[in-house]
Amino acid sequence: MDERKAAILRAVVETYVETAQPIGSGHIARHPDVAVSPATVRNEMVALEHEGFLYQPHTSAGRVPTDKGYRFYVDSLTPAGSLGSIERQRVSRFFADAHGAIERMLHDTSRLLAGLTDYAAVVVGPGSESASLRSVQLVGLAPRHVLVVAVLSNGVVERSTLELADEALDEQLALATAHLSAHLVGSPLADLVEPPSSGDTVTDGLATAAWRALAALPRAEPDTVFVGGTARVAESFDAVDTVRGVLVILEQQYVVVGLLRDVLDRGLNVSIGTEHGVEPLAECSVVVAPYEVDGESVGAIGVLGPTRMHYQQAMAAVALVGRQLSRALTEG
Amino acid sequence: MDERKAAILRAVVETYVETAQPIGSGHIARHPDVAVSPATVRNEMVALEHEGFLYQPHTSAGRVPTDKGYRFYVDSLTPAGSLGSIERQRVSRFFADAHGAIERMLHDTSRLLAGLTDYAAVVVGPGSESASLRSVQLVGLAPRHVLVVAVLSNGVVERSTLELADEALDEQLALATAHLSAHLVGSPLADLVEPPSSGDTVTDGLATAAWRALAALPRAEPDTVFVGGTARVAESFDAVDTVRGVLVILEQQYVVVGLLRDVLDRGLNVSIGTEHGVEPLAECSVVVAPYEVDGESVGAIGVLGPTRMHYQQAMAAVALVGRQLSRALTEG
């Protein structure tokens, strides 16, 4: 692909992203980066169409980029920080003010990202399966109800209520807590071995019940997903059917999780149109970034917009928020 | 309003809910509950239009119910349990299987309600301001980090992290926990008085920090809102602008909370069209029910659909889910 063709393709993508109208050779010829006549542009466009980068809705219309065309455009983007200083400030301020439970923070992050990009945003919370236990505590609620509070290495605080056959005294809870802490803290949640007998029946009964609850966590708690800015979907498409299809997908959290994972697994951070296999999202692109706690990747954030999206801006926003979120979670 | 006019109005509402088309006198005359000729129906319709129950989009079109028309219809509904046995079973099974944290349960409830009614569903979580403290516990995470776990009377488990200037030993945490429990448990969160000095400096320092975090909870944690079935909004309207407006409102949680509160405060459980003052929801109706924990109303659930919604079914579903949710939360 020679430079002139690339320039024309870029011009088509950029103009189409702005106008949502098929682009004719005349417009492109007027573009500052393309200093040739409409006729020459037309010749090049025919080639670009043959190569699959452009597509003509009908004979007498202009051209529209294909998924392949967007892909070329995205790959040719320089990762220049194209975010305005107002936006950068907004992100900084957000994370400076952030506080409270991790769930609320992730939830608010999804809204931040939606606000920055004007597309729907998705934040996938840390899954329990890779986390290890940082602290465990039994708290008596009522005579026969005990709350198990577990702090995980990924920052999540999980809790689970136990219902006992017999009453448990505070000292017994304290003993069981110590026993559990001694044997379980530091172990990954996914393969938590039952703590050995302590010799005391009551302690062992409590410990076993708590252990069972803890070991069940990875299965019991599906990945937490926060979706922000769903209303933006309705702005991106004017076919109400498309909007509905996209919203349905966004409600199916496991699909969203799978989609983000998939993109990251393939080593990408942008998935365009049909590249990801989710059929109702054929007209959508996804920009993704992972985030980390203590250097370990635990979750992902992303924005979902129409294929004709502002890639540069979206990529910059997602990357920045991902970095800042990692920092905020690691510090806290 | 004589019985025949009421029957005609009901027929118009029911037919319009099904077809979304303006209803002509001919259709109504064919309705089994209306045994008169189209001409008679027309005469009655003129009266109903004068009285503000019906509205004619243009001269040569059929009639459509106004908000006032829907209101009459809703008020004349008998509260007969119009839910199919499949749906009732689905609700029972849902609450039988329900487990885990209250937040997850409320979240899943919003999806249940959306699934039952085919409209967007909203669940407003218990607010902290009216709750009292049922249990408090300090848990050491790291040498200088302490987690405050508070169990509230409404079933919510709140947690908050303290960062200390000095290291705190486990015994000190235990002392502070006992001190806090003795003085704060049972008090409403809204006016938590600082526990009196215990004589021990470390204990008091911990207790004060924890007390501050607890007292800040009602302000720090805005009402939790769970919205399910947003995709249904796109099914209810075919103007994409309307869809967008409704979705925007659903994202503004404080508006949703205010709306539900408002409806319940006025002693209603249905708000139709412009009855609630939220302008972008002028084409929407809301069906609401409160739910309780231990006999005290702590939150609300609702569905939001187009004014031409299946009121009877929606009201039955919301009422049933509200009752069952109250039971589930009170038992657990």
Next chain:
DNA sequence: GTTGGCACTCGGTAGCATCGAGTGCCAACC
């Protein structure tokens, strides 16, 4: 009071001409 009859209204649809942005192709040009 109810009903059948009838002239009238008016949105929706179909058919048709027109317009114009955009194309492909070709011959001329540098």
Next chain:
DNA sequence: GGTTGGCACTCGATGCTACCGAGTGCCAAC
């Protein structure tokens, strides 16, 4: 030989007109 202006052609969008039919209001008869 690549580039360009010219030109005939395509085809969706727009606007106009005619027509259809569901539905109305009114009136006279029952």
